[in-house]
Amino acid sequence: xxxxxxxxxxxxxxxxxxxPGYPSHERLEKGPVVAIECIEExxxxxxxxxxxxxxxxxxxxxxxxxxxxxxxxxxxGLCIPQCPGQAIFLIDLPYLQGAASVAFxxxxxxxxxxxxxxxxxxxxGEPVCSGTVIKVxxxxxxxxxxxxxxxxxxxxxxxxxxILRSRR
Numbered sequence: 333x334x335x336x337x338x339x340x341x342x343x344x345x346x347x348x349x350x351x352p353g354y355p356s357h358e359r360l361e362k363g364p365v366v367a368i369e370c371i372e373e374x375x376x377x378x379x380x381x382x383x384x385x386x387x388x389x390x391x392x393x394x395x396x397x398x399x400x401x402x403x404x405x406x407x408x409g410l411c412i413p414q415c416p417g418q419a420i421f422l423i424d425l426p427y428l429q430g431a432a433s434v435a436f437x438x439x440x441x442x443x444x445x446x447x448x449x450x451x452x453x454x455x456x457g458e459p460v461c462s463g464t465v466i467k468v469x470x471x472x473x474x475x476x477x478x479x480x481x482x483x484x485x486x487x488x489x490x491x492x493x494x495i496l497r498s499r500r
Contacts, residue, residue, distance in 0.1 A: 342455040343371060345490065352399040353388070355423075360490075364407025364424040364433075367490070368398045370417060382414040409435050413477035422481070423489050432489035433466060435481040440497045443468055443478055450495040452484050459496060461488045 348354050353368025368379065368388065373395045380390045380398065387404035388411060390396045409422040412435060422435035434452075444450060444465045452463040463482035470478040484492050 343369065347371070352397050353420075355400060355402045355405070359402040359405075360423060360425045363426055364409075364422055365402060365405045366400065366407065366409065366411060367421045367423055368400055368411075368419060369421065370398050370415070370419040372417075373397060376416065378414040378416065379411040379420060382411045384408065384410065409479060410473075412437055412479050413474035418477075421493060425486060425489055427483060430486055431483045432486045433481050433483050434489055434492045435467070435479050436492075436494055437477050438468075438480040438494070439477060442498060443470070444480060444495065444498060448498075450482060450498075452482055452488065452492040453494045453496060454491045455493050457494070460491050461485055463492065463495065465495075 355365045375394045377390045380388045385404045387401045389399045412420045418437045424433040427433040448465045451459045454460045463484040467481040
């Protein structure tokens, strides 16, 4: 049965942690892993098809929620730009001493630049901390959905889901 987004319009940490695509805290501590924040039972499976490690399982029916086999996920992030709901993120808790990295789809212009200081935002679009852009990927295989990776204080890694858009 599908969970419904509450009146806030986004899921709480507790609701997300109960989703079958969300990695355990133990797995997050081991290094890069995707967090699939998909909670609607809709006919969709591009993430399953994009994963070269077969770490994302939807199976049949196609309306199943994506399940993450966290032992198979190598944190490549190829699934991020394939998700039409922009519900997949890559979290690397042990990125640096005291800092984590978070990768997410980014569909605004101008694209941020590597090294740029940014305001990282949570699921509600509220600023939660400062961050630094460490990577911007936009190869043709991403189907015009760039993936931006930012370094943020470790304690915000499971909250940060984007950045404030810079003005031209």
